[in-house]
Amino acid sequence: MDARAMYEAYMGWYEQAKEAWGIEVGLDFEPANVIYSGMGGSGASGDLISDWVWDRLEVPFFVVKGYHLPKWAGEDTLLISVSVSGNTEETLSVFYEGVKRGCKVVAISSGGMLERVSSKASKFIKIPKPLAPRVGLPSILYSSLKLLGSMGLVDTGEVEESIEVLRGLKESLSMGSEGNPAKELAQEIYSTTPIIYAPPLMAGVSYRFKASLSENAKMDSIVNVAPELCHNEIVAWERMNVRDYRVVMLRYEGEEPEVKERMDAIREVIEGYGHEPLEVRADAGGRLPKIVQNLYVCEMATYYSSLLRGVDPLPTKSIDRLKATLKERLDYIHRYTELGDWITP
Ligand code: PA5
Numbered sequence: 001m002d003a004r005a006m007y008e009a010y011m012g013w014y015e016q017a018k019e020a021w022g023i024e025v026g027l028d029f030e031p032a033n034v035i036y037s038g039m040g041g042s043g044a045s046g047d048l049i050s051d052w053v054w055d056r057l058e059v060p061f062f063v064v065k066g067y068h069l070p071k072w073a074g075e076d077t078l079l080i081s082v083s084v085s086g087n088t089e090e091t092l093s094v095f096y097e098g099v100k101r102g103c104k105v106v107a108i109s110s111g112g113m114l115e116r117v118s119s120k121a122s123k124f125i126k127i128p129k130p131l132a133p134r135v136g137l138p139s140i141l142y143s144s145l146k147l148l149g150s151m152g153l154v155d156t157g158e159v160e161e162s163i164e165v166l167r168g169l170k171e172s173l174s175m176g177s178e179g180n181p182a183k184e185l186a187q188e189i190y191s192t193t194p195i196i197y198a199p200p201l202m203a204g205v206s207y208r209f210k211a212s213l214s215e216n217a218k219m220d221s222i223v224n225v226a227p228e229l230c231h232n233e234i235v236a237w238e239r240m241n242v243r244d245y246r247v248v249m250l251r252y253e254g255e256e257p258e259v260k261e262r263m264d265a266i267r268e269v270i271e272g273y274g275h276e277p278l279e280v281r282a283d284a285g286g287r288l289p290k291i292v293q294n295l296y297v298c299e300m301a302t303y304y305s306s307l308l309r310g311v312d313p314l315p316t317k318s319i320d321r322l323k324a325t326l327k328e329r330l331d332y333i334h335r336y337t338e339l340g341d342w343i344t345p
Pocket of ligand 1: 040087088
């Protein structure tokens with residue numbers, strides 16, 4: 001089992017964030033739009049940033065999780081291409097299209113093909129190779145934020161506050177801590193199918209929570225975001241066997257009235273079916289610190305769930321198997337692009 005190594009890596013999130021935030025990176029560019037490209041653990045930071053800035057930025061911030069850029073991407077686009085391994089074909093494909101279209105491209109990776117072709121990018125940010133992409137999230141998130149901060153696109157004060165949140169949580173989320181909220185959450189969910197309901201600010205956190213439950217604890221979960229879930233999924237409760245599930249609502253202090261009333265109303269509907277939802281509630285100051293607070297608690301809960309289920313949190317064999325199969329069937333990068341020619345020795 002690699003559980004101990006994973007634990008140490010998770011316990012290093014504050015230091016990892018600080019290191020990434022300390023990198024020197026600046027880009028003299030005023031984008032008309034920003035595209036964040038990455039899959040799985042590499043794309044997750046794009047979701048988190050998008051939830052934070054979508055209604056604050058003067059320019060659109062768009063996350064791509066696939067092979068292709070939208071038609072409108074061009075010379076006024078800042079493309080941030082992220083792949084921890086540097087070998088993910090979807091991300092390499094988008095990188096290729098971005099270079100071809102004249103986007104301002106910044107690549108973030110620990111190595112692999114993305115590093116080998118990075119002379120085609122305007123900037124390459126090398127991050128330390130993590131044990132697994134999900135435990136390396138702070139390196140990706142905070143180097144991306146440093147880049148965006150250097151262009152005046154994000155509030156750096158909130159970023160610094162969110163790093164302090166990681167520092168503050170480290171002790172309370174550690175193995176021996178009394179009243180550890182992540183351990184308590186894991187105890188409640190590890191033998192169920194969790195249903196994660198989130199307001200828009202916590203959408204990326206909810207999806208990362210689900211992803212890490214799958215990857216660390218090898219368990220499935222359901223995730224949905226309000227208010228949309230009130231227009232479809234809520235109906236399923238009329239015929240659900242409530243004992244098979246455990247609802248976790250991701251909430252925060254200072255919720256806007258439409259968020260608070262909506263989440264309270266959802267809670268009341270579920271209680272009406274005889275189910276008591278759990279809540280993970282961030283009380284940090286700014287919006288990014290709240291996102292990071294709920295993220296860390298949920299992520300550690302997935303780690304403790306893996307221990308309770310007796311599974312090794314590190315390996316993700318099915319991902320590896322699918323990547324190998326697709327490489328064989330598609331060999332997308334070499335067959336359809338000239339990316340191979342861009343490799344600098
Ligand atoms: O957690 C994982 O291992 C995956 O979600 C990967 O992050 C995903 O497959 C993309 O790989 P990479 O991060 O190397 O680009």
